[in-house]
Structures are given as C-alpha cells and as structure tokens.
Amino acid sequence: MPHSHYITKNTNTLIAYWDTDLVCRFANNAYITWFGRTPDELIGKVTLRELLGAGFTVSLPYITGALAGKVQMFERSLVMYTGVVRLMQAAYFPDIKDGIVQGFYVYEADLKAASTDVEQPNLISRRTPIDDVESVLKENLFNKFPGISTLAKRCFISESKLKRDFKERHHKSVKNYYRHLQMQLGETYLAENRFSKKQLANLFNFSNPNNFSLCYRKYLEEKSSYPLAKKNIDAA
Known part of the structure; x- marks a missing residue:
C-alpha cells in the first residue's frame, strides 16, 4: 500500500489505513497517541470495532460506504484514551485497485469545538x-x-x-x-x-x-x- 503518497508524518491530523477485515495496517503518530496505543499493539492486531468500542456503531454507516468505494465526509465526536472528547472532521477514502476495494484511509482533524462538559467557543481562533x-x-x-x-x-x-x-x-x-x-x-x-x-x-x-x-x-x-x-x- 502506497502510504507514503498519503501521509505526512508530522501532522496533527489522525491518519490510518484499515483493510477490508477492518484490521489496522498503518497509523501515524497522532493516531497512535490519540488512542493510547503503541505501534506494536495497534498495527496488524486491532480491529476498528475493538478500537472504537461503543463508537463503532456510529461510524459503521461511513465504514460501509467507504468499503463500497464511496468517499465519506462527516463530523463526529471521538473519545481520546484519556476520556477527553473532541469534535472531529472525518474523511474516509476508499483504496481501490483494479476496481476492487482493498481498504480505506482515515483522516480525522480535531475541530477543537467540543469537550466532555465544557463549551469552548472560538477555540480555533484563540489557538497559540x-x-x-x-x-x-x-x-x-x-x-x-x-x-x-x-x-x-x-x-x-x-x-x-x-x-x-x-x-x-x-x-x-x-x-x-x-x-x-x-x-x-x-x-x-x-x-x-x-x-x-x-x-x-x-x-x-x-x-x-x-x-x-x-x-x-x-x-x-x-x-x-x-x-x-x-x-x-x-x-x-
């Protein structure tokens, strides 16, 4: 899989690649840190269902869409391993070769617009x-x-x-x-x-x-x- 064409290593964006069995095949530093895992624990071992837990059901329609070969763009709340909740802009891009979906790329950017119990208006504009x-x-x-x-x-x-x-x-x-x-x-x-x-x-x-x-x-x-x-x- 040509990950080098899709991934910038040093980015705040969460980036990962999941195959058709929903097993993680790649995750960048931001993604690994977000979920409190190590590369050895995550890559090739953890399924998306296991990683997202209860949040898997919310993401399932978009996962299904990506595996059907359609780009998915949506916003959702994502829980960090520490318990912090962030509003994310998510995109799932299907990886298609010879007309067959091999998996999909996940890109998620923290919108900094929500937390578990504290409203933080205009947080992006106040970022330092x-x-x-x-x-x-x-x-x-x-x-x-x-x-x-x-x-x-x-x-x-x-x-x-x-x-x-x-x-x-x-x-x-x-x-x-x-x-x-x-x-x-x-x-x-x-x-x-x-x-x-x-x-x-x-x-x-x-x-x-x-x-x-x-x-x-x-x-x-x-x-x-x-x-x-x-x-x-x-x-x-």
Whole structure:
C-alpha cells in the first residue's frame, strides 16, 4: 500500500489505513497517541470495532460506504484514551485497485469545538504557538524529542519566546514537559502490566533502561510532593 503518497508524518491530523477485515495496517503518530496505543499493539492486531468500542456503531454507516468505494465526509465526536472528547472532521477514502476495494484511509482533524462538559467557543481562533508545540510533543512521544529549533520553526515562534512562554504556562522546560508526558503514559502502561520498564525505555527512545528508571523515579517523586507543595502554597 502506497502510504507514503498519503501521509505526512508530522501532522496533527489522525491518519490510518484499515483493510477490508477492518484490521489496522498503518497509523501515524497522532493516531497512535490519540488512542493510547503503541505501534506494536495497534498495527496488524486491532480491529476498528475493538478500537472504537461503543463508537463503532456510529461510524459503521461511513465504514460501509467507504468499503463500497464511496468517499465519506462527516463530523463526529471521538473519545481520546484519556476520556477527553473532541469534535472531529472525518474523511474516509476508499483504496481501490483494479476496481476492487482493498481498504480505506482515515483522516480525522480535531475541530477543537467540543469537550466532555465544557463549551469552548472560538477555540480555533484563540489557538497559540504554544498549543501547537504541545500537540507536536504529544505526537512524538514514541520518537526522539524534536528539539527546540525544530519546534520553533514548525510552530512559527522564536526559540527564546518558545522557551519563555512555555515555562510561564507549564512551569517547566519544554524537554521536561515532554518527559513528563512520557512518564504519565509509562505509568499507565506499568499499572496495566502492558510493558516492563526495560521495554518502556526502548519504546520512549532512552539510551538505556537506567536512564528511564531515573527519569521515572523523578516523575514519581514530583508527583508525590505536589499535594504537599500545593498545600503549603495555599496556606501561605
């Protein structure tokens, strides 16, 4: 399947390819991160019914249409693995060879217009470069840290302003925030017994398991000390 003709690796758009048995054959970084899976867990193993759960019934008419060789364009709510709900602009493009449908490509863009319980009007117009930086980091949790220079160029912000504004929002550096996201996901995987620390070190591109263990220990220490720190601040 000529995925390279359809897929831009570094994009916020969720992109995947499903065959006629509804088994995932390709998913980009954004798609994998959205559903809280790893490439090994998703590709070639998970069906669309399993991935979407209760949402499969809503998508079924569009899936059927795509497998019938017709392009499908629609909006729908999609649940992220964290429980957050977003309104998505979705498109299913059938992959047809010699008149036979082989599967279909999925493209889904977050319209940023809805969440589970909070209305957020005009969210798109208020999106900032720091929002874009956060999105890029979340897309690349299973890759190497993109680097400040790359992030600044991609998100149209100077390196100095990126570092300053990011620290003002998150009270930590861009790299530390990126590691924090990885450790949050790693904590979930460990709790579910899906991976060992050694496997997570490889998954998150650490040079060796010891470095991952040190980073994870620091994350747990910061997490456990946060309630105490907040209590002291509130009491001040």
